Amino acid sequence: MKVRKTILGAIGRVSQGDIYKDVEVIDEMLEDGGIIQFSKIVFPLVIVLTQDCDLEQDDNIRSGKKAVKDQDKLIFSVLVAPLYNVEHVLTGDHLQQLNIKMQIFGSSTQETNLCNNEIPRYHYLDISTEVPVTPSVIDFKHYFSVHVDYLRGKTKDLVCRISPLFRDDISDRFASYLARIGLPKQWKEK
């Protein structure tokens, strides 16, 4: 699947389908006797999953572009999910530096299923060659949130923006994944 690159900065705000690089999230924070220690995880690439209309309404308030009578549509955080290099995902070592061993996609069937987006948890992206991003996989299970202002301040780290139709596909698959229902084993066995 090829995804069109759109012009960077075409919409001067955070938008659904934006891919940012070097996004940090606080992993742990401890305080002991005046010494604070915290760890951060840096994700090389993430994609914005929050609904675009929510982002637009939030931006209208924050930027003062439109006169609003209240801040009812202000949001606190933006949902994002990491992109992993597909080659690393296939070998299960994409979280190696976090000491997490992941599933190995050992057979060609598993690889094909992954790249055809037949596994609900993952979304394969082969972005246009104009964008310096290797074929990647979004892992919906690893979604997390970042503050809106944090992303608004990272305009220089905006890599590209996924075109609407393709980003809607991602959003739809993410919503379906979140809405899944895990049935108890005994129900499956009957």
Next chain:
Amino acid sequence: MVREYDVFDKEYSIESSTDIVGKITVIGKEEEEKNETITGRPEYYDRLKPYRYYIKAKVIQ
């Protein structure tokens, strides 16, 4: 992986909802897996995996 962070030696403010209650100064940090050298994009991003780094800070009242 070798990477420089601009957080080193930078001062941060710790704020409560209304008042600044103190300042912290970064006094040290550790990184994991310093085995690669980054040569630039796109190879950098092709190889890069999520990683964790630590910051220790001391509260200065």
